[in-house]
Amino acid sequence: MKKITIAIDGFSSTGKSTVAKQLAKKLGYVYVDTGAMYRAVTLYALKTDYISKNSFDVDGLVKALPQIKLRFVFSNDAGFAEMYLNDENVEREIRQMEVSEFVSLVAAVPQVREMLVAQQQEMGREKGIVMDGRDIGTVVFPDAELKVFMTASAEERAQRRFKELRERGEEVTYEDVLENVQKRDLLDTTREDSPLVKASDAKEIDNSHLTLEGQFEKILQLYNNAINN
Numbered sequence: 448m449k450k451i452t453i454a455i456d457g458f459s460s461t462g463k464s465t466v467a468k469q470l471a472k473k474l475g476y477v478y479v480d481t482g483a484m485y486r487a488v489t490l491y492a493l494k495t496d497y498i499s500k501n502s503f504d505v506d507g508l509v510k511a512l513p514q515i516k517l518r519f520v521f522s523n524d525a526g527f528a529e530m531y532l533n534d535e536n537v538e539r540e541i542r543q544m545e546v547s548e549f550v551s552l553v554a555a556v557p558q559v560r561e562m563l564v565a566q567q568q569e570m571g572r573e574k575g576i577v578m579d580g581r582d583i584g585t586v587v588f589p590d591a592e593l594k595v596f597m598t599a600s601a602e603e604r605a606q607r608r609f610k611e612l613r614e615r616g617e618e619v620t621y622e623d624v625l626e627n628v629q630k631r632d633l634l635d636t637t638r639e640d641s642p643l644v645k646a647s648d649a650k651e652i653d654n655s656h657l658t659l660e661g662q663f664e665k666i667l668q669l670y671n672n673a674i675n676n
């Protein structure tokens with residue numbers, strides 16, 4: 448059976464990971480959430496105080512990069528591979544608002560991107576992979592056979608994220624979440640190194656008004672077209 452590379456990019460909270468996980472499961476492909484890797488580096492920077500409320504010691508973090516070991520370990524309970532930072536499962540911690548607040552700053556550091564992109568390319572060497580992020584179709588796998596770009600309105604995305612965080616017991620307001628979503632959109636699309644842009648050959652899916660099933664059908668159709676090409 449022919450295996451391909453599937454790149455799923457888009458703004459934060461567009462449901463990239465939901466659809467990428469579904470697709471990987473259906474096809475028996477490996478799923479990689481690259482946002483989790485940027486989040487894990489951010490968590491490391493917070494724990495080691497390279498980042499604090501008012502300062503970011505970029506040079507310090509860059510020097511410490513060789514000490515950061517990232518690994519995905521498949522969890523039968525979760526049904527996907529969870530993120531480990533230096534052998535500790537950080538899957539939950541990396542989703543906290545504190546990490547979300549700083550992750551775009553860390554993701555803008557070229558040396559961080561260089562390290563993570565190299566690891567991502569290595570994971571996808573044998574194809575049969577669904578990877579989601581911001582620069583997968585443009586930088587990590589410019590030759591991916593299928594590229595999808597997901598969008599939805601900022602309000603819709605903030606609503607989804609707000610619900611998720613509240614269900615996990617985090618004390619946040621919708622306004623804070625919306626502000627974080629908008630701030631990250633701006634930082635992600637305007638950073639100098641690998642800004643979030645739609646690859647010219649990516650297929651766009653706006654899921655503001657799509658059900659999960661509707662969205663999955665669309666993506667399966669795109670996969671079938673790509674595999675038959």
Ligand code: DC
Pocket residue numbers: 459460481482483485486550551554579580581582583631635
């Ligand atoms: O997908 P996410 O919201 O978990 O991603 C967290 C942050 O990481 C996001 O603000 C942008 C950054 N990111 C990136 O720059 N490149 C990627 N390939 C994935 C994520």
